[in-house]
Amino acid sequence: MALNPAFRSGAAAGLRAFVPVSVGFIPWAIVTGIAMRSSGLDAPESIGMSLLVYAATAQLGALPLIASGAPLWLIFVTGMVLNLRFVIFSAAIAPSLREQSLPRRIVGGFLLTDNAFAVLGPRLAETRDPVWRWGYYIAPSLYGWTLWQGGVLVGVFGAGFVPADWSLEFMGTIALMAMVVPMVRSRPMLLAALVGGLGAVLLRGLPLRLGLFVAILLGIVAGFLAERWNEKRAAP
Amino acid sequence: MIEGVWLWIAFLLLAATTLLTRGSFIVIGERGQLPAVILRALRYAPAAALSALVMPDLLLAQGEVDPFNPRLFAGLAVIAVALRWRNPWLPFIIGMGVLWAVQYLLPGP
Numbered sequence: 420m421a422l423n424p425a426f427r428s429g430a431a432a433g434l435r436a437f438v439p440v441s442v443g444f445i446p447w448a449i450v451t452g453i454a455m456r457s458s459g460l461d462a463p464e465s466i467g468m469s470l471l472v473y474a475a476t477a478q479l480g481a482l483p484l485i486a487s488g489a490p491l492w493l494i495f496v497t498g499m500v501l502n503l504r505f506v507i508f509s510a511a512i513a514p515s516l517r518e519q520s521l522p523r524r525i526v527g528g529f530l531l532t533d534n535a536f537a538v539l540g541p542r543l544a545e546t547r548d549p550v551w552r553w554g555y556y557i558a559p560s561l562y563g564w565t566l567w568q569g570g571v572l573v574g575v576f577g578a579g580f581v582p583a584d585w586s587l588e589f590m591g592t593i594a595l596m597a598m599v600v601p602m603v604r605s606r607p608m609l610l611a612a613l614v615g616g617l618g619a620v621l622l623r624g625l626p627l628r629l630g631l632f633v634a635i636l637l638g639i640v641a642g643f644l645a646e647r648w649n650e651k652r653a654a655p
Numbered sequence: 656m657i658e659g660v661w662l663w664i665a666f667l668l669l670a671a672t673t674l675l676t677r678g679s680f681i682v683i684g685e686r687g688q689l690p691a692v693i694l695r696a697l698r699y700a701p702a703a704a705l706s707a708l709v710m711p712d713l714l715l716a717q718g719e720v721d722p723f724n725p726r727l728f729a730g731l732a733v734i735a736v737a738l739r740w741r742n743p744w745l746p747f748i749i750g751m752g753v754l755w756a757v758q759y760l761l762p763g764p
Binding site: 439440442443459460464467468472473474477478481485486487488489491494495497498499501502503504505506507508509510511512513514516517519521524525527528529530531533536537540545546584586587590593594595596597598599600601602603607608611612613614615616617618619620623631634637638639640641642646653 | 741
């Protein structure tokens with residue numbers, strides 16, 4: 420399977436596209452590792468949490484709840500809300516992985532990240548060969564998982580050594596910005612980004628970080644309506 | 656603090672949220688095709704979502720809008736760099752450089 424030339428060519432192309440963006444993972448992973456230790460988890464618990472959950476926002480969002488002894492249902496609901504954006508990403512990626520077996524789709528689904536979706540999504544959608552597509556998706560996703568767990572280990576064992584005033588966590592934000600800027604090539608796309616971003620700022624007061632989810636939905640609707648309006652105006 | 660077995664049950668519940676959301680449509684596969692109009696609208700999801708994650712970090716300081724936030728200056732520099740050059744490392748070098756410079760020049764309270 421792994422020796423299939425189409426798989427290998429897909430894997431190589433996927434890694435070439437993904438590796439430069441993946442530098443942004445490292446600081447986030449380290450910061451997540453430090454945050455788990457500083458909220459009271461020991462090293463095996465922190466590592467176990469990262470291996471099982473593999474979601475920076477859900478991990479960081481659940482930590483205060485775990486530390487304060489919140490009920491399990493609230494931890495579950497918070498995790499769902501913080502992960503909700505991935506339902507949208509999953510729907511967009513699903514057609515590209517539909518030929519794969521169920522175990523592969525479960526592994527592929529678990530490994531889906533914001534970065535992988537943003538970087539790999541466009542070429543996945545326009546490539547025909549399912550074997551190439553699987554290589555293009557799964558190789559960078561496994562690499563991203565490994566890099567993430569490595570960064571978490573550094574954070575877990577290095578907690579207390581990195582001065583907080585270095586603001587290294589800002590590299591995660593830089594990585595997200597470096598992804599979104601080349602995407603904004605049309606006015607509807609710019610509108611989607613502005614509505615999503617300003618919406619998240621204005622709706623930050625909503626409980627359980629629901630504001631993030633609502634803002635993303637508003638951004639999608641705004642971009643889509645602008646596209647429809649552009650088309651209507653262009654038509655005679 | 657949640658401890659012992661209950662802590663690991665909490666981790667498993669969080670792992671379930673990861674699989675339920677990221678897996679959702681990928682796992683359903685063939686049976687769960689979305690209508691074309693939804694898929695078209697979803698092309699706007701990455702830009703909206705990434706921007707929704709970025710902008711609060713650039714504009715807010717301690718939960719309030721702060722236009723003199725060093726991260727906002729650094730963010731604007733990153734956007735300018737990303738618009739002009741395709742080098743993947745440059746946004747990190749310029750972004751962190753501007754952040755540290757502004758933090759140094761505009762000391763907080």
